[in-house]
Amino acid sequence: MKAWPGRAGLAATGASIGCFLVLAGLGPSAVEPVLAGSGPPFSLHTGPDAAVVIALMAAGVVLGAAGLGLCLWAVRRGWRCAPRPLLIAGLLATAAFALLPPVGSSDHLNYAAYGRMVVTGHDPYTTTASRLPGDPIADAAPEWRDTKSVYGPLITVQQGFASWAGGTSVRLTVFVLSVTNALAFALVGLILYRTGDPERRLRSVLLWTLNPLLLFHLVSGAHNDAIGTLTAVGALAAFAGPLRRTFVSGLLTGAGIAIKFPAALVGGGPAWVLIHSLWTTRGREPLVRLAALFGGAGIVTLVAYALAGSHAFDQVRNASKSVSLASVWHLFAGFGGGLLFTVSRSTVQLAALVLLAVLVWLLIRALPYDPYSSKEISDSRRIAAALVLAWLFSALYILPWYDGLGWAVLALLAWSRFDWVLLAHTTALSLAYLPARRADVIGLPGNLRWLERTMRPEIMPWVLAGVLLALVWLCLTDRRPAPGPVPTPQGPAEPPR
Numbered sequence: 001m002k003a004w005p006g007r008a009g010l011a012a013t014g015a016s017i018g019c020f021l022v023l024a025g026l027g028p029s030a031v032e033p034v035l036a037g038s039g040p041p042f043s044l045h046t047g048p049d050a051a052v053v054i055a056l057m058a059a060g061v062v063l064g065a066a067g068l069g070l071c072l073w074a075v076r077r078g079w080r081c082a083p084r085p086l087l088i089a090g091l092l093a094t095a096a097f098a099l100l101p102p103v104g105s106s107d108h109l110n111y112a113a114y115g116r117m118v119v120t121g122h123d124p125y126t127t128t129a130s131r132l133p134g135d136p137i138a139d140a141a142p143e144w145r146d147t148k149s150v151y152g153p154l155i156t157v158q159q160g161f162a163s164w165a166g167g168t169s170v171r172l173t174v175f176v177l178s179v180t181n182a183l184a185f186a187l188v189g190l191i192l193y194r195t196g197d198p199e200r201r202l203r204s205v206l207l208w209t210l211n212p213l214l215l216f217h218l219v220s221g222a223h224n225d226a227i228g229t230l231t232a233v234g235a236l237a238a239f240a241g242p243l244r245r246t247f248v249s250g251l252l253t254g255a256g257i258a259i260k261f262p263a264a265l266v267g268g269g270p271a272w273v274l275i276h277s278l279w280t281t282r283g284r285e286p287l288v289r290l291a292a293l294f295g296g297a298g299i300v301t302l303v304a305y306a307l308a309g310s311h312a313f314d315q316v317r318n319a320s321k322s323v324s325l326a327s328v329w330h331l332f333a334g335f336g337g338g339l340l341f342t343v344s345r346s347t348v349q350l351a352a353l354v355l356l357a358v359l360v361w362l363l364i365r366a367l368p369y370d371p372y373s374s375k376e377i378s379d380s381r382r383i384a385a386a387l388v389l390a391w392l393f394s395a396l397y398i399l400p401w402y403d404g405l406g407w408a409v410l411a412l413l414a415w416s417r418f419d420w421v422l423l424a425h426t427t428a429l430s431l432a433y434l435p436a437r438r439a440d441v442i443g444l445p446g447n448l449r450w451l452e453r454t455m456r457p458e459i460m461p462w463v464l465a466g467v468l469l470a471l472v473w474l475c476l477t478d479r480r481p482a483p484g485p486v487p488t489p490q491g492p493a494e495p496p497r
Helices: 003-025 050-076 083-098 107-119 153-166 170-193 198-209 212-220 225-238 243-257 261-281 284-308 310-319 345-366 375-394 400-410 418-432 450-477
Strands: none
Touching: 003 050, 003 083, 003 212, 050 198, 050 212, 050 418, 083 170, 083 198, 083 212, 107 153, 107 170, 153 170, 153 225, 153 284, 170 198, 170 212, 170 225, 198 400, 212 225, 212 400, 212 418, 225 243, 225 261, 225 375, 225 400, 243 261, 243 284, 261 284, 261 375, 261 400, 284 310, 345 375, 345 450, 375 400, 375 418, 375 450, 400 418, 418 450
């Protein structure tokens, strides 16, 4: 009887991935921008109705959430299965999505435009797509045409490489972007899988590699958050006793800063541990390792932004003041004012910082310890997870693919009820952005405009407020001050490597 929820969960997961594969394979639609040219990525050109593709996307989200939820429930009841076949299935799905056109948003066309600016001698931090009229790549970007790049210098390098490889072909440029993002996603899955025992391998596969919501947003959506997550997971995996590994952890943390600033949050875990060790032991080793950590991070960050120039921060500063429509903070601020009442943007920013601090404190007290690692490694991962989750639940501007970083760091911890809270958060955001494109740009029919006018800005802020309250309640009632006994995995499992 313990096995049926797990089997049903895997079946729902497979059905969800199937929905997303079909969605991408149908060709250009309301959720899939047109890609000019021939060659990869490949798809049909069926011209599906907007209602059909949005229903297929919604079905994939619901089935994916149900599938992961059933698997989490089954694990709590003692169900286990061999993780390797699931890992292989997830990697095959990753490869399949990389061969299909991106769906869900048009961000990949903005990435291509920024890369085009690099190879044509323009600066994406000072230039916009609208200032390159007649360019085949810049003209293909349908949204954010007057927005400068918000991404770090290392992502700009990736975008420039894709543009160099793709030339004047929009399709080939996007394909290179998709492949590099898919490779990053697969590498994260392999790093998480190789971090130790069979119990954590199954967890990493379910929460990352075979997680249909992440496959959809990060791989099928071709969002570069997968690359930032790779540096973050690498930084945590590298952090250990030897000085050289601490330095490598710092280098990867700096790379995260040079990709997307939130990816650098994981560096707070190792830093916190070393500062605490320095405070309690007052020895030389923690000080040297702390210098190695900050030195490694500083080298990469300073070199990357020195080459890019200080104007690389301009759009980041502007974006930090934005409030997304589905955010909890849209209850109090945002385009057109708040749903409850309207306060100044500075007040909302201050409130978000206070909430961030409170959530970090609560999560540090409540997140589970990793029973398979040393206290230093376990604490660094717990603190990193606390920082990332607190950011996700307190951010002014939040989109569903941002949750990928949260799933990656959570996969490094033990099973807990926090998995459910993040699942609710990702599911709500996924449903809020059906699709993550402007209705006027894609010509969304009037009978579906409620998705943009009602679902996203009026319903989901309340839903996410409920999820936030659930997180706070869970922190207050599920405090775990010390490691507990390790349950013995049941069912087939692989020996540690």
